[in-house]
Amino acid sequence: MNLTREILATEEINNTSHILDVGCGTGQTAAFLATHYKANVTGLDINPIMVEKAQYRMEQDQLGVEIIQGSIEKCPIENEKFDLIISESVLAFVNATSAMDEIFRLLKKGGRFIANELTINHELDAPDKEEIKKFYGFDSFLAEEEWLSLLEKTGFKNIYVHKPQYSLQENNTITEFRYSDSIEPKLFMVMMQHFINMYEYDGTIDYRIYSCTKE
Numbered sequence: 001m002n003l004t005r006e007i008l009a010t011e012e013i014n015n016t017s018h019i020l021d022v023g024c025g026t027g028q029t030a031a032f033l034a035t036h037y038k039a040n041v042t043g044l045d046i047n048p049i050m051v052e053k054a055q056y057r058m059e060q061d062q063l064g065v066e067i068i069q070g071s072i073e074k075c076p077i078e079n080e081k082f083d084l085i086i087s088e089s090v091l092a093f094v095n096a097t098s099a100m101d102e103i104f105r106l107l108k109k110g111g112r113f114i115a116n117e118l119t120i121n122h123e124l125d126a127p128d129k130e131e132i133k134k135f136y137g138f139d140s141f142l143a144e145e146e147w148l149s150l151l152e153k154t155g156f157k158n159i160y161v162h163k164p165q166y167s168l169q170e171n172n173t174i175t176e177f178r179y180s181d182s183i184e185p186k187l188f189m190v191m192m193q194h195f196i197n198m199y200e201y202d203g204t205i206d207y208r209i210y211s212c213t214k215e
């Protein structure tokens, strides 16, 4: 959340802004945007459990944030609705080309897109790459130049990239978890393997902040 606050601090956001949080998860960023800026916020997530948790958060905090279940690859929202779209750790899991086309369609002219997304610093060996892609279900496992090229091809302008000071491994320690009451035991093993991966691939699997405008 510290990084999210930092990224958003340089954007022009106020109570007239319409914002979409793509892959909103439990709704932490969406809630922050609604509380701190009084913005009109929509959260979109494909996973029904995440949608339920985000809706619960908005009800508890009495925030008028709409949470929609759907995919950013083909999204059930009308054209040019948003001034700002944010995605945090989402696009690696989806077909990034389809998702970016949708994000472009959903933005108003002059609208901003900010993505905090997984980025590889250098190519992995083919078997390691396949293993990681399979483990996480990654569709788009891209390097910085590939993300930038995709943004440009989609039609975005004023494209900037920022490499934060802290690695994924260092930043992961401050993640907020909202555990479900019952979790399948095998999922704890998945979580353990995730922490091992983060340690093993520290310096290779990284992230960047991309920002751009639809003119």
Ligand SMILES: C[S@@+](CC[C@H](N)C(=O)[O-])C[C@H]1O[C@@H](n2cnc3c(N)ncnc32)[C@H](O)[C@@H]1O
Pocket (backbone or CB within 6 Å): 022, 023, 024, 025, 026, 028, 044, 045, 046, 047, 050, 070, 071, 072, 073, 087, 088, 089, 090, 093, 094
């Ligand atoms: C790593 S989590 C990030 C959640 C949140 N953005 C955050 O930073 O805490 C990725 C989220 O993307 C969602 N997601 C995956 N594929 C999606 C899709 N096609 N459309 C919308 N959301 C998707 C997942 O359900 C999950 O909640």
